[in-house]
Amino acid sequence: MSAFTFRQEALFTFAGCPTQFFELALPHYLVWWVPLPKGVVVVENLIALYSFKWGFLWADLPFLLGGLLESLKLAAIGAALAYPFALIIAGWRMCRIRPVQWVAQFYIDFFRATPFLTQLLWMYFALPILLGIDLSPVVAGALALMLNYAAYQGEVFRAGLESIERGQREAARALGMSGAQALRRVLVPQAIVRVLPASLSQLTSLIKDTSLLSVITIAELTYRAQAIAGVTLRSVEPLTAAAVLYVIVIWPLAAVANYLHRRLLAT
């Protein structure tokens, strides 16, 4: 039985000070003296509808943070695999041998036209049958992330390289550099600047898509939030916390991508 009035209890739970799980640091008579404006009568009724018992959340926060770490790990693995493959795809796409171009174009078109969920489920359920080996969820997930993002990132690389005017490449060749040297010394340094904003926004997309890996039962943030909701039967706190965690990680990245876009590509 709580020692506080309903009003105080409501204020504590809404403001995030869990009374059931921790010692209250603030003496109750201090809170009682906090003036509550008239308009808050309505707010109190809303609070009565659902009291956020954040105490549940503090106990599970390490579990959720581990999930966030898992998401970021998967995103890192996916990105690490996707970037080299994207370079290869971009190279094939710009190759002068027509069949190679067609293969790369088909790959890009296919992986951009099908939903990521479809690709992911195919990698997890269908690919093991095709290959005859068992794929763990993490391998299937990483593979799906790699293949999907290599398609988008390949287009980004290609657009970046092609946006450099032909004169640069011709000048490099005229100076006696081979094709590879021209690429390495002249084109790629210029391309990196053009490619950076779009690559960063693709990276944020990648991190957002790791939430889909929860469907493959990988214990990343979305999965863990749903697991807590299933065990404690209180879905609001873990899901809200997971959403906030995602926003905390992704918002700065997106803001940096926007800033870079304006700084580097403003013509």
Place this chain on the structure above:
Amino acid sequence: MKFRLLVGYAWHFGVVWRNLPYLLGGLKLTLLVTVISMVIGSSLGTLVAIMRLSRMRAVRTIATVYTDFLRSLPALMLLVWIYTALPLVTGLILPPFVSGVTALSLNCSAYIAEVVRSGLTSLSRGQEEAGLALGMRRTQVYRRVLLPQAIRRMIPPFGTIWVSLFKDTSLVSVISVSEIMYRTKVLSTETFRPLEVFTAGAVLYFIITYPQARLVNWSQKKLLVDE
């Protein structure tokens, strides 16, 4: 039809042909979800975009926070939150279809707000000033002068968002809305042939989405505006 693969797997695409009507029936709900989400998302997004260009700082901030928040949140997370947590917070229990459409509309509205905003700001300021100089109110300037011109520039990005939304409807299969992805999953468990069924699902999405993507590319070339 049976083919022999090198690894000795016998493909049974007959399973797919027999159940094709069921699979294609999922297209109905996919299109319904896409269209309704696009309509709601466009209305909401346009509103937020206009708010973003308001003279009042508070209104601009709300619109910016709205857009940035919804673009930083994974769509699946939003969907699950609306389906499981929203009923507990507000007492509003949304059936799967409605919560799916709500989540996708909200997600989509953030991207559309960006597109509309950049479409409107890409017009030279002279247009707005001329309208105001002619004595129009701000709402009239938007409706009669700015939006008609901006819409032409916004069509290709809208097309991209449409295609993206079409693919994102696969997420509502997690909420058991009977669209293509859900039916693919159901079919794969019923027929015990995940390889053929999932391949067919992927090919189905490709057949439907690829022409749309090509159409968007074509519209981008046709509607290229020369300043």
